[in-house]
Amino acid sequence: xxxxxxxxxxIAPVLTPFGEDGDPDPARYTEHAEWLLGxxxxxxxxxxxxxxxxxxxxxxxxxxxxxxxxxxxxxPQNLMPGTxxxxxxxxxxxxxxxxxxxxxxxxxxxPFFYKAPSDDGLFQYFSEVIDEIDDDRLRVYLYHIPPISQxxxxxxxxxxxxKEFPEIVVGLKDSSGDWDNMQAILExxxxxxxxxxxxxFLLDGLRAGGVxxxxxxxxxxxxxxxxxxxxWQSESADExxxxxxxxxxxxxxYPLIPVMKALMAHYRADEAWAVLRAPNxxxxxxxxxxxxxxxxxxxxxxxxLATPV
Amino acid sequence: xxxxxxxxxxIAPVLTPFGEDGDPDPARYTEHAEWLLGxxxxxxxxxxxxxxxxxxxxxxxxxxxxxxxxxxxxxPQNLMPGTxxxxxxxxxxxxxxxxxxxxxxxxxxxPFFYKAPSDDGLFQYFSEVIDEIDDDRLRVYLYHIPPISQxxxxxxxxxxxxKEFPEIVVGLKDSSGDWDNMQAILExxxxxxxxxxxxxFLLDGLRAGGVxxxxxxxxxxxxxxxxxxxxWQSESADExxxxxxxxxxxxxxYPLIPVMKALMAHYRADEAWAVLRAPNxxxxxxxxxxxxxxxxxxxxxxxxLATPV
Numbered sequence: 001x002x003x004x005x006x007x008x009x010x011i012a013p014v015l016t017p018f019g020e021d022g023d024p025d026p027a028r029y030t031e032h033a034e035w036l037l038g039x040x041x042x043x044x045x046x047x048x049x050x051x052x053x054x055x056x057x058x059x060x061x062x063x064x065x066x067x068x069x070x071x072x073x074x075x076p077q078n079l080m081p082g083t084x085x086x087x088x089x090x091x092x093x094x095x096x097x098x099x100x101x102x103x104x105x106x107x108x109x110x111p112f113f114y115k116a117p118s119d120d121g122l123f124q125y126f127s128e129v130i131d132e133i134d135d136d137r138l139r140v141y142l143y144h145i146p147p148i149s150q151x152x153x154x155x156x157x158x159x160x161x162x163k164e165f166p167e168i169v170v171g172l173k174d175s176s177g178d179w180d181n182m183q184a185i186l187e188x189x190x191x192x193x194x195x196x197x198x199x200x201f202l203l204d205g206l207r208a209g210g211v212x213x214x215x216x217x218x219x220x221x222x223x224x225x226x227x228x229x230x231x232w233q234s235e236s237a238d239e240x241x242x243x244x245x246x247x248x249x250x251x252x253x254y255p256l257i258p259v260m261k262a263l264m265a266h267y268r269a270d271e272a273w274a275v276l277r278a279p280n281x282x283x284x285x286x287x288x289x290x291x292x293x294x295x296x297x298x299x300x301x302x303x304x305l306a307t308p309v
Numbered sequence: 310x311x312x313x314x315x316x317x318x319x320i321a322p323v324l325t326p327f328g329e330d331g332d333p334d335p336a337r338y339t340e341h342a343e344w345l346l347g348x349x350x351x352x353x354x355x356x357x358x359x360x361x362x363x364x365x366x367x368x369x370x371x372x373x374x375x376x377x378x379x380x381x382x383x384x385p386q387n388l389m390p391g392t393x394x395x396x397x398x399x400x401x402x403x404x405x406x407x408x409x410x411x412x413x414x415x416x417x418x419x420p421f422f423y424k425a426p427s428d429d430g431l432f433q434y435f436s437e438v439i440d441e442i443d444d445d446r447l448r449v450y451l452y453h454i455p456p457i458s459q460x461x462x463x464x465x466x467x468x469x470x471x472k473e474f475p476e477i478v479v480g481l482k483d484s485s486g487d488w489d490n491m492q493a494i495l496e497x498x499x500x501x502x503x504x505x506x507x508x509x510f511l512l513d514g515l516r517a518g519g520v521x522x523x524x525x526x527x528x529x530x531x532x533x534x535x536x537x538x539x540x541w542q543s544e545s546a547d548e549x550x551x552x553x554x555x556x557x558x559x560x561x562x563y564p565l566i567p568v569m570k571a572l573m574a575h576y577r578a579d580e581a582w583a584v585l586r587a588p589n590x591x592x593x594x595x596x597x598x599x600x601x602x603x604x605x606x607x608x609x610x611x612x613x614l615a616t617p618v
Contacts, residue, residue: 022437050422050423055395055396055420055422055423056395056396056397056420056422056423057396057398058396058397058398058399058402059368059399060398061398085395086364086365086394086395087364087365087366087367088365088367088586088587089366089367089369089370090367090368093367110588111364111365111587111588112422113359113364113365113421113457113458114359114364114365114457114588114589115456115457117588117589118588118590120590121587121588121589121590122587122588124587124588124590125587125588128331128587147424148422148423148424149422150459151588277397278397278420278430278431278433278434278437279419279420279423279426279427279430279431279433279434279460280423280426280430281427281429281430281433
């Protein structure tokens with residue numbers, strides 16, 4: 001692993017709970033974030049990822065929730081909010097806000113509406129965002145998730161951004177699911193903070209020079225991932241990684257965001273937690289019960305939530 | 310054609326010019342919009358379409374530009390702004406603003422970040438937007454453009470929305486490029502305002518019950534399309550349609566938004582017009598010159614702009 005990465009370890013793209021009025025619920029949100037950083041096992045948080053339904057939130061909703069986290073006492077240096085949108089100007093607004101709030105970094109999607117943009121166009125986009133913010137505190141993590149955004153980062157584009165902004169473009173979350181791509185990034189950019197976007201690659205990533213994982217399921221299985229991250233050089237590491245992968249496979253038998261919200265609803269005994277914002281939809285209650293039972297039966301899985309609502 | 314459609318004819322998704330500072334330029338914008346509604350041949354305007362680089366604009370930029378059009382004296386009943394974003398809340402904000410400004414309709418993309426949403430999820434999304442606006446003046450045109458948004462509208466989803474909101478969900482822009490889909494919509498929903506998203510289908514659409522076209526190239530070739538729309542039952546209609554298709558094919562030899570901006574820059578003698586917002590990029594100047602020349606040589610094409618800047 002590189003010396004003194006800016007971020008490392010297990011990072012959860014924080015689930016966003018909604019209140020009965022359909023608005024994001026700050027109380028449930030900060031409670032979940034605090035739990036994640038405690039018993040939940042996370043080293044840091046990435047609010048407003050794909051898992052957070054961030055792209056279903058408005059800009060104002062995102063900025064309000066980020067301030068809620070900081071006001072709840074979470075060190076903003078441990079926060080890497082998603083700030084990348086389709087729009088250059090909205091991305092600048094969200095990124096400037098994250099820097100102003102003191103966040104340790106931002107996780108930035110490429111602009112994803114127009115398909116097959118050129119590397120020149122993407123380079124110019126990121127350059128304009130970074131030049132407009134013009135702040136030494138800015139740390140950008142590129143968010144590579146072609147299965148959903150369709151638009152991703154080529155190795156050559158990463159290289160250009162690294163060379164132009166070596167102190168600012170410091171890492172990447174790779175949610176391609178393609179280990180070859182992660183290996184190629186690690187080999188070509190040894191001083192880059194690479195986070196596999198799936199905990200299935202946590203151990204392989206650490207062995208190859210990665211710094212942790214930013215993964216959806218850290219919302220519910222972060223403690224086990226943390227155990228692996230902390231003891232990855234121990235003899236039991238492969239066994240823990242196998243357990244983590246087994247739980248992930250069960251989760252993947254269901255739509256991922258809905259099943260994690262169903263688990264939250266069950267273990268917090270709080271049905272509001274099950275709700276997603278359209279177009280994403282909650283599991284029906286029979287499926288939710290089946291998921292809870294399957295995880296418990298097959299893996300002894302449960303969430304120890306210190307402070308039920 | 311259906312009796313008294315809310316919108317009909319040639320509608321341009323208005324190109325968005327940027328000023329030297331990179332911000333949208335209201336003076337060039339309103340000048341272009343006024344020209345489109347005059348010599349440009351358009352019956353109405355659809356600001357903030359794909360061609361408008363709308364998804365590269367911020368919410369505030371869109372709302373400001375819409376107000377600029379109305380303040381310039383354009384009847385808002387002739388405006389059908391794009392208001393669909395990834396985000397339920399941003400979509401509500403933009404749609405409410407369009408209704409408040411008095412727009413005759415809105416053109417709404419489905420939420421397009423999360424891929425393969427269910428029809429139930431999309432139905433709920435549109436229901437929530439419409440219920441939240443809760444205004445009899447709202448007229449929603451669905452924007453079906455799966456090649457870019459990836460997410461589209463199934464016939465069954467259109468049917469559910471029509472049945473639930475018969476006075477509000479009144480039409481659709483079909484940019485699928487799939488004439489079979491347009492025919493299927495026209496047959497199943499005879500009282501629906503269908504706009505092919507390409508002028509190549511203008512005449513076939515009118516013959517089958519469509520009401521016009523909302524097409525990128527109406528920004529530069531609207532007058533010829535208007536001639537076809539006004540005289541579509543004349544003997545020369547097929548010939549005019551063939552000419553329109555020939556010009557479209559030449560345009561399609563270039564990236565479409567950049568080449569139209571290059572034409573604007575050339576015929577207004579105003580290089581600022583050539584600029585796109587990243588990640589979209591302007592044509593290089595040699596390619597721009599080649600496009601102008603090819604269109605002039607092959608089609609006698611030029612833009613008669615009444616009021617050069």
